[in-house]
Amino acid sequence: MRFQTSDIDTYQQSKAYVDTMLVPLLPVALDDDLRQKVAMGEYISLVTMEMEKQFRGRLMQLPPLMYLSSESVTEIGERLGMWADAFKKDGKNHVIWMTSDPALKQLENQVPGLLLWIPHLPIEHLDPNYRSKTIRDQMQQLLPDVMAEWRKEDSL
Amino acid sequence: MSEKNHNVSRRQFLTYTLMGVGGFMGAAMVMPMVRFAVDPILQADAAGDMNELTALSDLTEEPQAFSLTYEVEDGWVTQTMEDTVWAYLSGDEVVALSPTCTHLGCTVNFGGDENNPDQFFCPCHFGRFEIDGTNVPGTPPTEPLHRYDTEIRDGVIYVGRPQPQQ
Numbered sequence A: 001m002r003f004q005t006s007d008i009d010t011y012q013q014s015k016a017y018v019d020t021m022l023v024p025l026l027p028v029a030l031d032d033d034l035r036q037k038v039a040m041g042e043y044i045s046l047v048t049m050e051m052e053k054q055f056r057g058r059l060m061q062l063p064p065l066m067y068l069s070s071e072s073v074t075e076i077g078e079r080l081g082m083w084a085d086a087f088k089k090d091g092k093n094h095v096i097w098m099t100s101d102p103a104l105k106q107l108e109n110q111v112p113g114l115l116l117w118i119p120h121l122p123i124e125h126l127d128p129n130y131r132s133k134t135i136r137d138q139m140q141q142l143l144p145d146v147m148a149e150w151r152k153e154d155s156l
Numbered sequence B: 001m002s003e004k005n006h007n008v009s010r011r012q013f014l015t016y017t018l019m020g021v022g023g024f025m026g027a028a029m030v031m032p033m034v035r036f037a038v039d040p041i042l043q044a045d046a047a048g049d050m051n052e053l054t055a056l057s058d059l060t061e062e063p064q065a066f067s068l069t070y071e072v073e074d075g076w077v078t079q080t081m082e083d084t085v086w087a088y089l090s091g092d093e094v095v096a097l098s099p100t101c102t103h104l105g106c107t108v109n110f111g112g113d114e115n116n117p118d119q120f121f122c123p124c125h126f127g128r129f130e131i132d133g134t135n136v137p138g139t140p141p142t143e144p145l146h147r148y149d150t151e152i153r154d155g156v157i158y159v160g161r162p163q164p165q166q
Helices: A005-013 A034-055 A073-089 A102-107 A128-151 B010-047
Strands: A020-028 A059-061 A065-068 A094-099 A114-117 B051-055 B064-074 B077-090 B093-097 B120-122 B127-129 B147-153 B156-163
Touching: A020 A034, A020 A073, A034 A059, A034 A094, A034 A128, A065 A073, A073 A094, A073 A102, A094 A128, A102 A114, A114 A128, B051 B064, B051 B077, B093 B156
Parallel strands: A020 A059, A020 A065, A020 A094, A094 A114
Antiparallel strands: B051 B156, B064 B077, B077 B093, B093 B147, B120 B127, B147 B156
8 A cells, every 4th residue: 555545545444454564765865876876766666666566455655765875874774763663553563674775785684674675777778668577577586575574473 | 573472582591591601610610629629538438448468379277467558548648557467268268367356455376375276365464266266255355356358359368447256
């Protein structure tokens, strides 16, 4: 489900079934590396959309969580921890963080929930038909990780 | 010759002629406008029906996932959409099912559950459906998978939009 009014009624009726939050993480910096940041953000947004499509009945996709590239990884990790605590209080059992940022890969085993680090592919140069296929293939590779996360009783 | 000898007077003749010509001119102006105004409605009727799925020879008794691309026209804007369709042969009949779980809309897979290789499986809340789309009692979904209307022309399968079964 998405964070939009048309999905919220369904969410409220079936809250008990939606136990997972899906949060894309987007780095922002207006520096020389801007193009790379934008490309990573775009890619993650597309993979996140595909993930939402696949599992829309069990997860709620939130708007992207932005951070400054200049922030330290520890700081970002702490912030994700705070979010996770808040979700736990609201009865959620799982969080899936989506990122392409190589700097965040080291958080994989530190943050609560599942941090999926997906290397960014330069799909902006691909033919549109091939682009959606690439995203779907990428998604298929992530399925086992998501299923494994859901097998954990209480991840948060 | 006086006026009263004619069945139609000169004045009446002129009036009728002007009305006739004026009517044609008015219609010639209004008709295209009406046509433009209703055009999207007419288009939707014409194009929103059957889309090509795959060749009939591609189908087996085992359900396979095919991708279906079709165009959605919303007024003037045309969008290309892509859906997955699970299709198989049941005897001579073509069965095409939508992969959208009827519980909360996740995507189901055929044989996704190791213990039930002959059923559709929804990974979100472990909903299951028989091969014909019937929901397995005791799992979350409350209605069968939606089914596409199919049509075969020259060995090619065309599908419409998914409809609820029953």
